[in-house]
Each structure stands twice: as C-alpha cells, then as structure tokens.
Amino acid sequence: xxxxxxxxxxxxxxxxxxxxxxxxxxxxxxxxxxxxxxxxxxxxxxxxxxxxxxxxxxxxxxxxxxxxxxxxxxxxxxxxxxxxxxxxxxxxxxxxxxxxxxxxxxxxxxxxxxxxxxxxxxxxxxxxxxxxxxxxxxxxxxxxxxxxxxxxxxxxxxxxxxxxxxxxxxxxxxxxxxxxxxxxxxxxxxxxxxxxxxxxxxxxxxxxxxxxxxxxxxxxxxxxxxxxxxxxxxxxxxxxxxxxxxxx
Amino acid sequence: xxxxxxxxxxxxxxxxxxxxxxxxxxxxxxxxxxxxxxxxxxxxxxxxxxxxxxxxxxxxxxxxxxxxxxxxxxxxxxxxxxxxxxxxxxxxxxxxxxxxxxxxxxxxxxxxxxxxxxxxxxxxxxxxxxxxxxxxxxxxxxxxxxxxxxxxxxxxxxxxxxxxxxxxxxxxxxxxxxxxxxxxxxxxxxxxxxxxxxxxxxxxxxxxxxxxxxxxxxxxxxxxxxxxxxxxxxxxxxxxxxxxxxxxxxxxxxx
Numbered sequence: 001x002x003x004x005x006x007x008x009x010x011x012x013x014x015x016x017x018x019x020x021x022x023x024x025x026x027x028x029x030x031x032x033x034x035x036x037x038x039x040x041x042x043x044x045x046x047x048x049x050x051x052x053x054x055x056x057x058x059x060x061x062x063x064x065x066x067x068x069x070x071x072x073x074x075x076x077x078x079x080x081x082x083x084x085x086x087x088x089x090x091x092x093x094x095x096x097x098x099x100x101x102x103x104x105x106x107x108x109x110x111x112x113x114x115x116x117x118x119x120x121x122x123x124x125x126x127x128x129x130x131x132x133x134x135x136x137x138x139x140x141x142x143x144x145x146x147x148x149x150x151x152x153x154x155x156x157x158x159x160x161x162x163x164x165x166x167x168x169x170x171x172x173x174x175x176x177x178x179x180x181x182x183x184x185x186x187x188x189x190x191x192x193x194x195x196x197x198x199x200x201x202x203x204x205x206x207x208x209x210x211x212x213x214x215x216x217x218x219x220x221x222x223x224x225x226x227x228x229x230x231x232x233x234x235x236x237x238x239x240x241x242x243x244x245x246x247x248x
Numbered sequence: 249x250x251x252x253x254x255x256x257x258x259x260x261x262x263x264x265x266x267x268x269x270x271x272x273x274x275x276x277x278x279x280x281x282x283x284x285x286x287x288x289x290x291x292x293x294x295x296x297x298x299x300x301x302x303x304x305x306x307x308x309x310x311x312x313x314x315x316x317x318x319x320x321x322x323x324x325x326x327x328x329x330x331x332x333x334x335x336x337x338x339x340x341x342x343x344x345x346x347x348x349x350x351x352x353x354x355x356x357x358x359x360x361x362x363x364x365x366x367x368x369x370x371x372x373x374x375x376x377x378x379x380x381x382x383x384x385x386x387x388x389x390x391x392x393x394x395x396x397x398x399x400x401x402x403x404x405x406x407x408x409x410x411x412x413x414x415x416x417x418x419x420x421x422x423x424x425x426x427x428x429x430x431x432x433x434x435x436x437x438x439x440x441x442x443x444x445x446x447x448x449x450x451x452x453x454x455x456x457x458x459x460x461x462x463x464x465x466x467x468x469x470x471x472x473x474x475x476x477x478x479x480x481x482x483x484x485x486x487x488x489x490x491x492x493x494x495x496x497x498x499x500x501x502x503x
Contacts, residue, residue, distance in 0.1 A: 024362075108345070116343035119307050120409065121330045122360045 004205075011208075012201045014125045015133050025131045032135030036097050040143060043096065044089055048147035051084050052076065052154025060158070060165035072165065073172040074179025076155035081180060081188045085148040087236055090195035093140050094228040098203040101132050102224035105207025106217040114208065124208065133200035140196035141189045148188060152176060187243045194239050195232050202228045258286040258445040259333055259412045261306060265315035268301060275301050277469040278315070286443045288435065290456040293466035294491065299449040300340070302466070303415050306447060307337050319413065336406035337415040342398035344390040344405070350377070351386030354404045376404040380434065396427040403434060414438070416448040420455050428452065432459050453492065457481075465491060 022029065060072050105128060108114050117124060152173075159167040206224035210216050266279040275298045283289045293299050304310040306317055308324045317324045319333050344353045355373040358364050364372065370386075377383055380400040390398055399419065406414055416435060420428035436459045439446045450456055456463055457477045465472045465480065465488055473480060473488055480488060 104347075111346075112339050112341060112343040113345050115304075115309050116337070116339060116345070118309060119335060119337040120357045120360070122356070127360065 007209075008201055008205055011125070011129065011205050012197070015129050015201065018123070018126045018130045019134075021126055022130060022134050025126065025134075028127075028131035029135050029138075032131055033139055035100075036093075036135060036139040037142075039100070040093060040096050040139070041146065044092060044143045044147050045150045047088060047092060048080075048085065048150040049154035049157075051088055052080055052151035052156075053158035055079055055084065055151075056155040056158040056165065057162060060162065060167070064165055064167075069165075069167055070171070070175050071179075072159055072167055073156075073175030076159075076172075077152055077176035077180040078184060080151040080155065081148045081185045082191075083188075083236075083240075085144050085151055086188045086191040086195060087232065089140060089144050089147045089192065090199065090232045091229055093136065093143065093196070094199050094203075094225055094232065097136060097139075098199045098228050099221045099225050101136075101200070101203040102207040102210075102221045103217055105204055106210035106220040109208055109210040110213060110217060128208075129200075129204045132204055133197060136200040137193055137196040140199070141192040144188055144192040145185070148185060183247075187246075190243065191236070191239050194235060198231050198235060199228045202231060257410075257412050258443050259320045260285045261413065261445065261447070262318040262321070263302075263306070263315070264318070266302070266305060266312050266317065267314040268298075268305065268310065268312055275469050276305070276312075279466075279469075279471055281464060281471065281474065283445060283447060284462075286439070286445055287461040288439050288446045288448065288459050290448045290450060290460035290463045291466055292451060292453070292456050292463055292491070294451060297466045298469040299451075299466055300417055303337070303417055303447065303449045307335055307415055333413065334409050334411045335413045335415070336409045336411040338399070338402045338406050338417065338419060340418040340421055342390070342395075342402040344393075344398055344401055346390050348389075349386060350382065350388050350390065350393065350401050353390065353401060354386075354408055356405065357409050372408060373404075376407045377401070379407065380404045381430070395422045396424070396431075399423065399431060400434070403431070403438075407438065410442065411444055413445045413447070416446065416450075418450055418452075419448060420450065420452045428455065435459055467491075 056072065056076050059075055063069060063072050063075070114124060117127060156169050156172045159165045159172045160169055203224040206220050206227065210220040261281070261283040263279050263281040266276050267274070268276040279302060291299050291302060301310060305312055306324070308330065311325065319329055322329050322332070344350070345356070348356065351370070351373050354376055355369045358369045358372065373386060374383070377385060380403050382397060382400055382404065385393070385397070390401070393401060419431050419435065423431060432455050435446060435448065438444060448455070448459070460477055462474060462476055463480050464474045467487060473483055473485060475483070481492065483489070
C-alpha cells in the first residue's frame with residue numbers, strides 16, 4: 001500500500017513538472033475534454049436534478065413543520081454547492097471517466113503500446129498522463145458548476161410541487177441568495193479540482209501498472225474506480241476542514 | 249538527440265552477467281554476449297527460454313537483477329543513454345497505438361520529438377510506408393490491418409527513427425511463409441542499407457539461417473552457443489542439433 005502511495009505521489013509530481021508542456025499536448029487535452037463532456041454532461045444534469053430534489057424532500061417537511069420554511073432554499077443551496085455537488089459529481093466521474101482512463105491505459109500496457117512509446121523515448125507522463133489529468137481537472141469543476149445550478153433547480157421544483165413543503169420558486173431562490181455566497185460555490189469548485197486530480201492520477205497510475213490480459217484490465221478498472229472513490233471520500237473531510245478556515 | 253557519427257552510425261552492445269528472476273523463478277541465468285556494430289545477431293531458442301526477456305533488457309524495458317547491458321560502453325540504465333542513441337524495437341504484435349492512424353503511428357517519433365515540420369513528416373511517413381509495401385494506408389487504423397501489415401507498419405515506424413540499434417521480437421511469427429520471407433528480406437536490406445545493428449529474437453530457423461551474421465542459441469536462460477550459421481550447423485552439441493533438426497514426423501512412414 002505504501003509503495004502505491006509513493007508511486008501515486010511521484011506520478012502526481014512528475015505530472016506537475018510536465019505542466020509547462022501542456023500546450024504541446026493541447027489537441028489531446030481537447031479530445032479528452034470533448035469525450036468527458038460528451039460522456040458525462042447529460043448524466044450529471046439528471047443526477048443533480050434528482051439529488052437537489054431528494055435533499056429538499058428530506059429536509060423541507062421538517063423545516064416547514066418547525067416554521068423554518070424560509071431556511072429551505074439556503075440549506076439545500078449550501079449542501080449542494082459545498083458538499084453534494086462536488087462529491088457526487090466526483091464519484092460519477094470516477095465511475096464514468098476514471099474507468100475509461102484505466103481501461104484505455106491498461107489495455108495499452110497489456111498490448112505493449114506503452115513499451116513501444118518507451119522504446120521511442122516518448123515520455124509516458126507527458127504523452128498519456130498529462131492530457132488526461134489536465135482535461136479531467138477542467139471538466140470536473142465545470143461539471144460541478146452545472147451540477148450545482150441544476151441541483152438548485154431540482155430542489156426548487158421539489159419544494160414547489162411537494163404539498164408538505166409548498167414553497168414558491170421565488171421564495172426558495174430568495175432564501176438561497178441570502179444564504180449562499182459566491183465563496184461557497186468557489187469552495188465547491190476547489191473541492192472538485194482536488195477530486196479531479198485524484199481521479200486522474202489514481203486511474204492513470206492503475207492503468208499503467210496493469211499486467212495480464214483482459215482479466216488484468218478488468219481488475220485494474222475496478223481497483224482504479226474503488227481507490228478513487230475511497231480517496232475522494234477521505235480527502236473530502238480534510239479539504240472541507242481546510243476550506244473552513246477561509247470564510248466565505 | 250545527438251547526431252550519429254557519419255562513418256558508422258551503428259552501435260555495439262555488450263551484455264555482462266545478466267540475471268533476471270520473476271517470482272523467484274530464474275529466467276536469465278547469467279548471460280554474456282558481445283554484439284558487434286552493424287551485424288545481424290539472431291537469438292534463437294525454444295519458447296520460454298528467455299529470448300524476449302533478454303530483448304526487453306537490451307532496450308531498457310526491464311531492469312536486471314544483476315549484470316549490465318552496455319551500449320557503446322554506457323549502461324542502458326544510465327540517464328541520457330536513450331537520448332544519446334537512437335534505438336527501435338519491432339514488437340511481436342506490432343504494438344501500434346490503436347487510437348492513432350497508421351500514418352500517425354509511423355510519424356509519432358518525429359511528431360513527439362518535434363524533429364521535422366508537419367509537411368516533411370507526412371512525406372517521410374509516405375516514403376517509409378511505401379518502402380514496406382503499405383503505400384497509401386496512412387489513414388487506416390491498426391484494427392483495419394492484417395497481422396503482417398501491422399508488423400510492416402511497425403517496421404516503418406522503426407525506420408522513421410533511423411535507428412542505430414534495432415530489435416525485432418519474433419518478426420515472422422503469425423505470418424504466412426511468403427510474408428515471413430518478405431519481412432526477412434526487409435530486415436536484411438535495412439541492415440545492409442543503413443548498417444544498423446540488428447538483434448532478432450526468433451525461433452524461426454529458416455529466418456535465422458537466412459539473415460544472421462551470427463546466431464546465439466539460448467535455452468533455459470543460458471547461452472548454449474554463439475557462432476555463425478555454419479558454426480552452428482557444425483556444432484556437435486546435442487541440444488544444438490536437437491533444436492536444429494527437430495521436424496514434423498507425426499505420420500508413420502508409408503510402406
């Protein structure tokens with residue numbers, strides 16, 4: 001395990017050092033971005049809409065019962081932008097994009113394509129890891145911005161149509177605007193960025209160390225996704241704790 | 249990338265006491281070899297004898313447990329050697345990048361190292377593909393090629409590097425006899441044309457005796473014999489003779 005952590009940190013550092021060369025790899029970054037956006041935007045919107053809705057359903061009736069109807073918009077708005085938006089999107093992307101990255105790089109490792117790159121003295125970090133990590137670091141925060149807005153909308157719809165809550169769109173969003181500040185959304189985006197780097201590095205690393213045939217690729221994909229999600233949930237606590245030091 | 253010396257761009261390879269184990273199982277048990285500049289050196293041996301592992305050590309894809317591989321006296325593991333000498337390997341499967349077209353694969357080295365302008369790379373790629381009989385296939389993807397075509401595209405990719413050392417891993421496996429001869433001719437003509445040191449790993453006896461300047465016979469991780477094809481034929485070693493004379497004699501002789 002410690003060896004894996006060491007390798008992950010090393011890969012992250014090498015990727016960071018390769019950042020000045022990202023412009024050279026811009027075509028690959030755009031390709032990856034297009035694939036990630038294409039694969040995830042619609043699903044992200046659907047998931048966020050329903051997460052917003054369910055959070056409102058879970059909290060709305062209790063708050064309304066206690067005469068705190070005016071707090072529903074703020075509570076839903078905050079929980080989505082600070083926590084649920086970034087974490088749920090990161091988990092979704094780890095499954096959707098992380099698995100694809102691990103499978104693609106894993107199959108390149110198994111079918112000697114990575115060996116071929118090495119014999120041509122082409123940097124694996126620059127050619128394979130950098131474009132994917134950069135693309136996912138742009139894509140996930142962007143998706144989280146969408147997810148937050150759609151999540152709020154989902155919350156507002158549920159608050160409006162559920163008879164136990166029955167809060168109008170206007171009062172939902174008025175309360176949301178009073179409570180949620182731009183800084184809260186920025187914190188969500190920062191979290192998303194950290195999670196994106198984790199997903200990119202973990203899945204690339206797992207792909208690169210794939211051995212065996214198709215079964216090895218399957219094992220790598222599973223490990224890449226599970227490890228990414230576990231790391232995201234652990235890091236979530238620490239990133240939240242650090243961000244608490246910065247007042248919105 | 250430094251320019252090779254104009255007189256003789258090829259390199260020599262020295263292997264000393266090379267040992268490698270996987271999971272406690274020794275695969276290479278102390279290999280010593282001297283491969284001369286510009287020769288075609290064939291490493292022959294039965295399946296599982298350690299040929300491909302040896303080849304991977306020579307190009308630095310594997311790290312030895314003990315011993316060293318020297319390119320012109322410099323360890324392959326030392327930093328900068330891969331930048332200093334141009335080396336290429338033709339993998340058994342071709343190992344073309346499936347996400348790139350044939351043209352992009354062949355020109356990858358030049359593109360990634362930014363050695364030529366785009367138009368010139370396209371011209372070089374077209375030339376090399378024509379050389380291996382794949383003219384006009386630039387826009388096809390590796391998945392659309394047959395096994396032999398993939399191998400030839402991989403050779404074209406190696407040619408673009410203008411290597412000083414080229415390694416071939418089972419270049420004729422999975423090929424029909426005609427294509428195997430074509431690939432053998434290609435290895436030979438490339439060696440004669442650019443005088444590149446060529447190391448070929450194969451268990452194809454006809455290929456080995458057809459193209460080799462010298463042959464090494466490896467068995468169970470140990471070099472049994474190194475010599476010219478004639479010296480190998482004349483060897484009285486039972487294991488050498490057994491390997492050289494093994495034949496399909498499955499059907500009983502007709503009376």
